[in-house]
Amino acid sequence: MPPLFACSSCGVQIERSTRSYLQHRGRVLCSTCLDRLEAAGDAPTGPAGESNPAPQPGPG
Numbered sequence: 001m002p003p004l005f006a007c008s009s010c011g012v013q014i015e016r017s018t019r020s021y022l023q024h025r026g027r028v029l030c031s032t033c034l035d036r037l038e039a040a041g042d043a044p045t046g047p048a049g050e051s052n053p054a055p056q057p058g059p060g
């Protein structure tokens with residue numbers, strides 16, 4: 001029986017292997033939070049929001 005860990009997002013108790021727990025440095029997510037992250041399109045940079053950078057004003 002795998003040990004129980006608390007989801008890093010919602011805190012629910014989930015079963016995860018110690019190997020997986022160590023791989024994620026103690027950050028484990030339950031299936032619900034994983035689905036939410038995938039649905040939201042987990043972006044590695046900054047919060048959600050499309051803001052295209054303005055073109056640099058220069059000669060040309």
Ligand SMILES: [Zn+2]
Pocket residue numbers: 007008009010011012029030031032033034
């Ligand atoms: Zn969760």
